Amino acid sequence: MTAPPVPASEPTPVAGLSAVLARLAAELPSAHRQAWIRVLHASPVPAPGVEARLLTAWPGGTRAELARALMRAWSSALPTPDGPAVALALQAAAVAHTTATEARRVDLVVSGPTTAAVPVRYTAQVIAEVIRAARRRLIVVSFAAYQIPEVVTELRAAADRGVRLDVVLESPREDGGVLRQDARTAFGTLAADFWHWPATRRPTEGGRASLHAKLIAADDHTAFLGSANLTGQALTHNLEVGVVLRNPEVVGRLVAHFRTLMNQEHGILRRL
Incomplete structure (x- = not known):
């Protein structure tokens, strides 16, 4: 039997990761975001230690809830992208957010x-x-x-x-x-x-x-x-x-x- 289609109102795992990356692009300060991008780029898979490295990547700027959301969405994405791909996607989301914000300021x-x-x-x-x-x-x-x-x-x-x-x-x-x-x-x-x-x-x-x-x-x-x-x-x-x-x-x-x-x-x- 063919599986029923996912309703349009329910995000797919990949869409969930995209939403989290868009949120990170909007909420993380630039230097903090770049520190997370470096961690992601050096992380082949969403292993348990990655979240800890995210939280220590930028001293004084802990974003525990965002780190958990990112790791949860990354682990759930199908197919699961590697860390450099997630880093690139976050960088692209940041550029898009900056461009849109500047254009409508x-x-x-x-x-x-x-x-x-x-x-x-x-x-x-x-x-x-x-x-x-x-x-x-x-x-x-x-x-x-x-x-x-x-x-x-x-x-x-x-x-x-x-x-x-x-x-x-x-x-x-x-x-x-x-x-x-x-x-x-x-x-x-x-x-x-x-x-x-x-x-x-x-x-x-x-x-x-x-x-x-x-x-x-x-x-x-x-x-x-x-x-x-x-x-x-x-x-x-x-x-x-x-x-x-x-x-x-x-x-x-x-x-x-x-x-x-x-x-x-x-x-x-x-x-x-």
């Missing part, structure tokens, strides 16, 4: 008053880092802009290394916006394409709409989103908060949104 950014709840990462510093991360295209969106010489210096450096700059700003009142002056003056002679939201393309009901978004996106991989305008006061003294996204999927959608808005045929924004 979110950093908090503050200006003005700070507390112990958020490690200090000032808005001006983060904006400079995001600008420096751009290699092909940089999209800068702000409601207002003035007194930002440090930001303009970074943008000039980006333009000098061949980065295409698109700067989207709110318009002055005479052009259908709500600002008292043209925000482009803050950028001097910066080599960039400047965009605005013409009055003829804004909603006419429910009051005057404004371009109030704040975004700096480097290529399709890194973006800063926050409450701060590109003004000297906002980047230093105001109480402002924001986040840096390093998730290419999310950042890519944000960038695609603004590229669609900039489309000369169908978009609402127009190049100045």
Whole structure:
């Protein structure tokens, strides 16, 4: 009689080992994990002494429960891989975990008053880092802009290394916006394409709409989103908060949104 298939909800022994290795990759500090990899690489089979060597491989960093889980899963795996294969699998799981974590990391950014709840990462510093991360295209969106010489210096450096700059700003009142002056003056002679939201393309009901978004996106991989305008006061003294996204999927959608808005045929924004 043919044995019944294993239900999809029940992990196979090999899947159990994979799950334990993924857990080790996520929970063990890098140096501790490397010490375990060395032990595994020198262990042909899951013999009883291997667990003891794991526990003494990294002084001061005992992970008895993880060591037991690893040995149990390794011994149960069919076919049973040798130690170097398990070591290689743990190393691969660690690389995959690091790559996924870095790609989806979110950093908090503050200006003005700070507390112990958020490690200090000032808005001006983060904006400079995001600008420096751009290699092909940089999209800068702000409601207002003035007194930002440090930001303009970074943008000039980006333009000098061949980065295409698109700067989207709110318009002055005479052009259908709500600002008292043209925000482009803050950028001097910066080599960039400047965009605005013409009055003829804004909603006419429910009051005057404004371009109030704040975004700096480097290529399709890194973006800063926050409450701060590109003004000297906002980047230093105001109480402002924001986040840096390093998730290419999310950042890519944000960038695609603004590229669609900039489309000369169908978009609402127009190049100045």
